[in-house]
Amino acid sequence: MSGRRSRSRQSSGTSRISEEQINDLIIKLQQLLPELRDSRRSDKVSAARVLQETCNYIRNLHREVDDLSERLSELLANTDTAQAALIRSLLTQ
Protein backbone atom coordinates (compact mmCIF):
# COMPACT_ATOMS: atom_id res chain seq x y z
CA MET A 1 0.00 0.00 0.00
CA SER A 2 2.56 2.51 1.11
CA GLY A 3 4.94 1.20 -1.51
CA ARG A 4 2.39 1.86 -4.21
CA ARG A 5 1.79 5.35 -3.04
CA SER A 6 5.44 6.26 -2.91
CA ARG A 7 5.98 4.85 -6.38
CA SER A 8 3.19 6.87 -7.86
CA ARG A 9 4.41 9.98 -6.15
CA GLN A 10 7.90 9.42 -7.43
CA SER A 11 6.83 8.83 -10.99
CA SER A 12 4.61 11.89 -11.11
CA GLY A 13 7.46 13.98 -9.74
CA THR A 14 10.33 12.85 -11.91
CA SER A 15 9.78 10.78 -15.01
CA ARG A 16 6.33 12.05 -15.81
CA ILE A 17 5.55 15.41 -17.18
CA SER A 18 2.68 17.19 -15.58
CA GLU A 19 -0.59 17.91 -17.28
CA GLU A 20 0.34 21.55 -17.06
CA GLN A 21 3.49 21.02 -19.10
CA ILE A 22 1.57 19.09 -21.73
CA ASN A 23 -0.84 21.98 -21.97
CA ASP A 24 2.06 24.41 -22.29
CA LEU A 25 3.41 22.34 -25.17
CA ILE A 26 0.01 22.30 -26.86
CA ILE A 27 -0.15 26.08 -26.59
CA LYS A 28 3.39 26.38 -27.89
CA LEU A 29 2.48 24.25 -30.90
CA GLN A 30 -0.68 26.23 -31.47
CA GLN A 31 1.29 29.46 -31.67
CA LEU A 32 3.37 27.99 -34.49
CA LEU A 33 0.38 27.16 -36.64
CA PRO A 34 -0.77 29.89 -39.02
CA GLU A 35 -4.22 28.33 -38.99
CA LEU A 36 -4.70 28.61 -35.24
CA ARG A 37 -2.24 31.26 -34.18
CA ASP A 38 -4.63 34.12 -34.57
CA SER A 39 -7.74 32.49 -33.21
CA ARG A 40 -9.35 34.81 -30.72
CA ARG A 41 -10.69 32.21 -28.35
CA SER A 42 -7.43 30.39 -28.13
CA ASP A 43 -8.44 28.59 -24.98
CA LYS A 44 -11.30 26.95 -26.83
CA VAL A 45 -9.07 25.11 -29.28
CA SER A 46 -8.86 21.47 -28.28
CA ALA A 47 -5.63 19.52 -28.06
CA ALA A 48 -6.94 17.20 -30.76
CA ARG A 49 -7.49 20.13 -33.11
CA VAL A 50 -4.00 21.49 -32.44
CA LEU A 51 -2.43 18.10 -33.15
CA GLN A 52 -4.47 17.66 -36.33
CA GLU A 53 -3.54 21.11 -37.61
CA THR A 54 0.09 20.40 -36.72
CA CYS A 55 0.01 17.32 -38.95
CA ASN A 56 -1.54 19.29 -41.79
CA TYR A 57 0.99 22.07 -41.43
CA ILE A 58 3.97 19.68 -41.47
CA ARG A 59 2.54 18.00 -44.54
CA ASN A 60 2.21 21.37 -46.26
CA LEU A 61 5.78 22.26 -45.40
CA HIS A 62 7.01 18.94 -46.80
CA ARG A 63 5.10 19.67 -49.99
CA GLU A 64 6.66 23.13 -50.17
CA VAL A 65 10.13 21.63 -49.85
CA ASP A 66 9.23 19.28 -52.73
CA ASP A 67 8.04 22.13 -54.94
CA LEU A 68 10.96 24.39 -54.12
CA SER A 69 13.46 21.58 -54.76
CA GLU A 70 11.95 21.14 -58.17
CA ARG A 71 12.08 24.83 -58.97
CA LEU A 72 15.62 25.16 -57.65
CA SER A 73 16.77 22.25 -59.75
CA GLU A 74 15.33 23.90 -62.84
CA LEU A 75 16.78 27.29 -62.01
CA LEU A 76 20.24 25.94 -61.20
CA ALA A 77 20.34 23.94 -64.40
CA ASN A 78 19.38 26.97 -66.42
CA THR A 79 22.56 28.75 -67.45
CA ASP A 80 20.88 31.77 -68.96
CA THR A 81 20.21 33.91 -65.94
CA ALA A 82 22.93 36.10 -64.54
CA GLN A 83 21.77 35.40 -61.00
CA ALA A 84 22.17 31.69 -61.53
CA ALA A 85 25.73 32.26 -62.65
CA LEU A 86 26.29 34.39 -59.59
CA ILE A 87 24.94 31.79 -57.21
CA ARG A 88 26.76 29.05 -59.05
CA SER A 89 30.04 30.89 -58.72
CA LEU A 90 29.23 31.34 -55.06
CA LEU A 91 28.58 27.64 -54.72
CA THR A 92 31.65 26.49 -56.59
CA GLN A 93 34.15 28.86 -55.05
Add this chain to the structure above:
Amino acid sequence: MAFAENHINTDVPEKDVFALHFLQTLSNLSTQNPFSSPDKKSDRVKKIKKAAYVSMARAAGCTDRLWSRALLQRAAKRNNKIVRFPRRRKRVTWLRRRSNRRDPVEEAAAERLRNLVPGGGEMKTSKLMEETAHYIKCLSMQVKVMQCLVDGLSPK
Protein backbone atom coordinates in the same frame (compact mmCIF):
# COMPACT_ATOMS: atom_id res chain seq x y z
CA MET B 1 17.64 16.88 -11.93
CA ALA B 2 14.31 15.97 -13.45
CA PHE B 3 13.70 19.64 -13.77
CA ALA B 4 16.52 20.23 -16.22
CA GLU B 5 15.34 17.31 -18.28
CA ASN B 6 11.83 18.67 -18.43
CA HIS B 7 12.91 22.14 -19.40
CA ILE B 8 11.25 23.00 -22.68
CA ASN B 9 13.38 24.80 -25.17
CA THR B 10 12.42 25.11 -28.82
CA ASP B 11 14.76 27.88 -29.90
CA VAL B 12 16.24 27.51 -33.36
CA PRO B 13 19.27 29.17 -34.99
CA GLU B 14 18.98 32.22 -37.23
CA LYS B 15 17.93 31.94 -40.85
CA ASP B 16 21.50 32.67 -41.99
CA VAL B 17 22.66 29.44 -40.38
CA PHE B 18 20.14 27.48 -42.41
CA ALA B 19 21.09 29.34 -45.58
CA LEU B 20 24.78 28.69 -45.02
CA HIS B 21 24.32 24.98 -44.45
CA PHE B 22 22.04 24.65 -47.44
CA LEU B 23 24.43 26.49 -49.75
CA GLN B 24 27.31 24.40 -48.46
CA THR B 25 25.46 21.16 -49.12
CA LEU B 26 24.41 22.38 -52.57
CA SER B 27 27.99 23.33 -53.24
CA ASN B 28 29.18 19.82 -52.40
CA LEU B 29 26.48 18.49 -54.68
CA SER B 30 27.50 20.68 -57.57
CA THR B 31 31.18 19.79 -57.34
CA GLN B 32 30.27 16.12 -57.46
CA ASN B 33 27.87 16.64 -60.27
CA PRO B 34 27.37 20.01 -61.97
CA PHE B 35 23.77 21.18 -62.10
CA SER B 36 24.02 21.73 -65.83
CA SER B 37 25.10 18.16 -66.49
CA PRO B 38 22.59 16.04 -68.37
CA ASP B 39 21.49 14.28 -65.21
CA LYS B 40 18.00 12.95 -65.10
CA LYS B 41 15.73 15.69 -63.88
CA SER B 42 14.06 13.61 -61.20
CA ASP B 43 17.46 12.62 -59.80
CA ARG B 44 18.49 16.24 -59.53
CA VAL B 45 15.29 17.14 -57.73
CA LYS B 46 15.77 14.25 -55.29
CA LYS B 47 19.33 15.34 -54.57
CA ILE B 48 18.28 18.89 -53.88
CA LYS B 49 15.46 17.70 -51.68
CA LYS B 50 17.82 15.53 -49.72
CA ALA B 51 20.27 18.41 -49.45
CA ALA B 52 17.46 20.53 -48.02
CA TYR B 53 16.59 18.07 -45.25
CA VAL B 54 20.14 17.10 -44.41
CA SER B 55 21.39 20.67 -44.25
CA MET B 56 18.39 21.60 -42.14
CA ALA B 57 19.23 18.84 -39.66
CA ARG B 58 22.84 20.02 -39.55
CA ALA B 59 21.82 23.64 -39.07
CA ALA B 60 19.54 22.58 -36.24
CA GLY B 61 22.51 21.18 -34.36
CA CYS B 62 22.97 17.66 -35.69
CA THR B 63 22.63 15.34 -32.73
CA ASP B 64 21.24 17.79 -30.20
CA ARG B 65 17.76 16.98 -31.36
CA LEU B 66 16.13 13.61 -31.64
CA TRP B 67 14.49 14.48 -34.95
CA SER B 68 17.68 15.74 -36.57
CA ARG B 69 19.64 12.75 -35.34
CA ALA B 70 16.98 10.40 -36.73
CA LEU B 71 16.91 12.27 -40.03
CA LEU B 72 20.67 12.23 -40.49
CA GLN B 73 20.90 8.55 -39.59
CA ARG B 74 18.22 7.72 -42.09
CA ALA B 75 19.86 9.86 -44.76
CA ALA B 76 23.16 8.10 -44.23
CA LYS B 77 21.51 4.72 -44.41
CA ARG B 78 19.64 5.45 -47.57
CA ASN B 79 22.48 7.10 -49.32
CA ASN B 80 21.63 8.17 -52.84
CA LYS B 81 17.98 7.73 -52.06
CA ILE B 82 15.31 10.24 -51.34
CA VAL B 83 14.88 11.18 -47.71
CA ARG B 84 11.63 9.71 -46.59
CA PHE B 85 9.87 9.41 -43.32
CA PRO B 86 8.59 5.87 -43.16
CA ARG B 87 5.69 4.94 -40.98
CA ARG B 88 6.61 3.67 -37.59
CA ARG B 89 4.61 1.02 -35.90
CA LYS B 90 6.04 1.30 -32.46
CA ARG B 91 3.52 2.82 -30.12
CA VAL B 92 4.43 4.82 -27.10
CA THR B 93 1.85 5.26 -24.43
CA TRP B 94 0.74 8.60 -23.22
CA LEU B 95 0.64 9.58 -19.62
CA ARG B 96 -1.61 7.08 -18.00
CA ARG B 97 -3.56 9.67 -16.09
CA ARG B 98 -4.28 11.49 -19.27
CA SER B 99 -4.91 8.52 -21.52
CA ASN B 100 -7.81 7.43 -19.35
CA ARG B 101 -9.89 10.23 -20.73
CA ARG B 102 -8.22 10.96 -24.02
CA ASP B 103 -10.46 11.27 -26.95
CA PRO B 104 -9.78 9.00 -29.94
CA VAL B 105 -9.36 11.94 -32.32
CA GLU B 106 -6.50 13.27 -30.24
CA GLU B 107 -4.90 9.85 -30.11
CA ALA B 108 -5.18 9.39 -33.88
CA ALA B 109 -3.65 12.82 -34.50
CA ALA B 110 -0.74 12.04 -32.18
CA GLU B 111 -0.12 8.81 -34.08
CA ARG B 112 -0.10 10.67 -37.40
CA LEU B 113 2.32 13.15 -35.92
CA ARG B 114 4.66 10.31 -34.96
CA ASN B 115 4.86 9.31 -38.59
CA LEU B 116 5.56 12.83 -39.76
CA VAL B 117 8.33 13.84 -37.38
CA PRO B 118 11.60 11.98 -38.01
CA GLY B 119 12.27 9.59 -35.14
CA GLY B 120 8.83 10.33 -33.72
CA GLY B 121 8.05 6.65 -33.25
CA GLU B 122 10.45 6.39 -30.37
CA MET B 123 9.50 9.51 -28.48
CA LYS B 124 7.38 9.95 -25.41
CA THR B 125 4.44 12.16 -26.20
CA SER B 126 5.71 15.19 -24.31
CA LYS B 127 9.04 14.83 -26.09
CA LEU B 128 7.23 14.34 -29.39
CA MET B 129 5.45 17.66 -28.98
CA GLU B 130 8.61 19.50 -28.03
CA GLU B 131 10.50 18.00 -30.97
CA THR B 132 7.56 18.77 -33.25
CA ALA B 133 7.62 22.43 -32.28
CA HIS B 134 11.34 22.58 -33.02
CA TYR B 135 10.95 20.62 -36.26
CA ILE B 136 8.20 22.95 -37.49
CA LYS B 137 10.31 26.01 -36.78
CA CYS B 138 13.28 24.55 -38.65
CA LEU B 139 11.18 23.37 -41.57
CA SER B 140 9.56 26.74 -42.08
CA MET B 141 12.98 28.36 -41.84
CA GLN B 142 14.29 25.99 -44.51
CA VAL B 143 11.30 26.76 -46.72
CA LYS B 144 12.01 30.48 -46.34
CA VAL B 145 15.65 29.98 -47.30
CA MET B 146 14.70 27.96 -50.37
CA GLN B 147 12.05 30.48 -51.34
CA CYS B 148 14.66 33.27 -51.10
CA LEU B 149 17.00 31.33 -53.37
CA VAL B 150 14.24 30.63 -55.87
CA ASP B 151 13.17 34.28 -55.85
CA GLY B 152 16.74 35.44 -56.28
CA LEU B 153 17.36 33.08 -59.17
CA SER B 154 14.08 33.62 -60.98
CA PRO B 155 14.31 35.84 -64.03
CA LYS B 156 12.72 39.18 -63.30
